Amino acid sequence: MKEIRLEGTGKKENLLERLQKEQIYLPAPCGGRGVCGKCRVRFVSDAPDPSAAGKKYFTEEELAAGWRLACRVTLEGPAVIELPDADEDEIVAATGFSGDGNSSRTDSADLYADSDAADYVVAVDIGTTTLAASLVDRSSGQVLKTVTSVNHQRAYGTDVVSRMDASNNGKAEELQQSILNDLAGMSEKLGMNPETAPFVIAGNTTMQHLLQGLSCKTLGVAPYDPVDISLHSWRNMQMMPGISTFVGADIVSGMIAVDMDQSDEVCLLVDLGTNGEMVIGSREKMVSASTAAGPAFEGGNISCGVAGIPGAISSVSIEDGEATVGTIGDRPAIGLCGTGVLETVYELLKDELIDETGLMDDDYFDDGFPLAEGVVFTNKDVREVQLAKSAIRAGIEVLLQEYGVGYDGVARVYIAGGFGEKINQEKAIGIGLLPEEFEGKIIPIGNSSLAGAVMLAKDPSLGERFARVAAAAGETALAENPKFNDLYMDHMFFPEQ
C-alpha cells in the first residue's frame, strides 16, 4: 500500500480527477463513471460517507475500514489516503516481431546508446494499454535496445473512447503530458534526450491525436473524421500516417512490416483488439475495415480478465471437467489474459461444458467454471467472447467479399493484438473466430506496429512508401453493410465440435 497526503485546495474536487492531475496512477477502466469498481482507495481517517456505487463494490467491513471509490468522492479539505499496489505496472508489452512466425527480426542487444551519436533514432509504438520503444542505430541498421512501459493514460479509462471523452472534457493537456512523460521515461532508459532525440511514432489515430494535443471532438461521433493522420513532423517526432480514425498508423505500420504492399499473393492482417482492425491486400490493391469487437480478446469485460501481466492465465486445457492452466511467468494464477480467454472457451466447448449456442452446463451456470483458485469463467464471459468473435469473423467474411476473394484466395493471415501470448491456431478456428480454410496460413506476428516504426527509423526514405500505402488502402464501412449484420448473427453461435 502506498500512502498519499493530499493538501486541501479549498475547492470541491473529484478525488479521481485530483489524483490524475497529480499524475498519481489509479486504474479507472470505466473512465470514472462509477461502474467498474476499480479505483479503490482507503481513507486512513475521516472517510466521507460511502456512495451508492461504493456500497456495491465493497463489503461492510471494507467500508468501515475506509475503502471508497475515488471517482465517487468529492474532496475539499486535506486527506490521507492509501492506494493498493498497482500490479498493472507489470503489464508486459510485446516487442518481438516475427513475419514468418519463428525468427525474431528485432534484436534487443543490451547496449547503452551514446547520446551524442547523431544517427540514433527512437522508434515507438503507442498502444492504448502499453508502449514499446526501440533505440535504432541508423548507420548500422541495428536495434540496440527495446524498452516498454504502461501507457499511464490508462488512469483516464481503458479504451480509446473514454480517452477521447476525457480529452473533450478539458483534459487534453493532462493526457498529452501523461504520454510525454511516458515517452520521456522510456527515452531516458534508452539513454536519449526526449526533447532532442529524433522519434518515429506509430500509434492508433486516437493515441496520435492525444500526443499532439489535437482535438478528439470529431473522432468519437459519426462520420468519425480525424484531424490529421498524414505523414508529418511534430516537434522532434515523425508521426506515421494512418488510413482513418479507426484504422490508424499502427496498422499501416504492420502492413509494411509484413510487406503487404509488395506481395504478389493476397494476405490478410487482423488486429484482435477492441476495434478489430483488418486489412486485406497485395501489391494490386488494399482494403481495410474495422469492427466493434470489444476488448474480450485483451481480457477486457471478462469477469476475471486481466491484461498480459505475470500470473495471467494464458493457456488452458480441460479434461473431464478439470482445468490445467499455464500462466505468464509461471506465477500463481490471478486472472485470464486474451489467449487464456480464447483457450478456455475452446476447451469448454470441447468438453461439452458449453453448447453451440453458448449456454453453460447446469453445474457451472450459476457460479461459473473454476479455472484456478479465485479464477472462474462465467456464462456472461462466454457471451462476451461470442460477441467479439462473431464481429471479427463476420468482418473478415465481408471484407473478403468486398475485395473479391474467397478463403482459399488468401495466402497468409497475420494476427496482431495484445492478447498476451501467441494465439493457438487450432483453438482460434475451433471457436469459429477464424475459418477452417485458414488452417496452416495463420501467422501470429507480435508487435508489427513497432516493427514498422523501426523500419522507418532505419530508413527515412521509406516515408513515401508508408504515405502511399495509407492513401491507397480504401476503407469499407461494415456497420452499414446489411450482409455484415446477417453474418454477425450467424457467427454468434459456435461451430459444431
Place this chain on the structure above:
Amino acid sequence: MAILDDISEQLQKGKKKKVVEFCQQALDEGIPAGEILNNGLLAGMDIVGAKFKANEIFVPQVLVAARAMNAGAELLKPHLQAGEAINAGKICMGTVKGDLHDIGKNLVIMMFEGKGFEVIDLGVDVAPETFIQTAIDENCDIIACSALLTTTMPIMADVVKGAEEAGIRDKVKIMIGGAPVTQDFCDQIGADAFTQDATSAAEKALELVGA
C-alpha cells in the same frame, strides 16, 4: 389451452413456420385472436425475455424468436377485434446522432414488441429533432434513445431539452440505455428511466405507461 402452449414453445425455439401454422390452427379452432396473441405469442416472448436476461439464451435466439412472433402477429392482425390489437402503447426508438450502433437498439425494439408495444424504428444517427417530431406526429407515449459511446451520450440530454421546448415533456416519457449509460446520468439529464438490459427496458416501459 394446449395449442397456445405449442405456439409459445415453437416461438421460443424460433420456428417461424410452426408458429404461423399453429396460429392458423388456433384460429380455425375458434380461439379469439386476442387470446392467441396474449397467451401464445406474447407469453412465449416473455419467457424469451426472461431467459435472455438470465444469460440462458443469446442474441441470435432472441432475434429468431422475435421474427417468429412478428410472423404470427401478422397473421392474427386482421382477426383482432378493436381494442384487442397490440396496444400497450406507442414508442419511437433510435440510436442517437453520431452513433451508428444498432444491435442493442434492435434487441430493445424486439422486447418492446414482445410486451405488445407498437414501435417506430428511427434507425441510427438520429437527431434530437427527429425524436421530438416523430413523438408529436405519431402521438408516442415513449421516446427511447440508445447510445453506445460516451462521446454520443450527451445527445440524450438534448432530446430531453427538446421535448421540454416543444411543450410535450408532460405527455411523453423518455427512456435511455446503452453500455455507457448509468442511472446517475439519467438523473442528471432528467430522463424518466434507465435500464440495464433489453428485457428490463420492456418491463419498465409497461410501468411507465401505467399498463
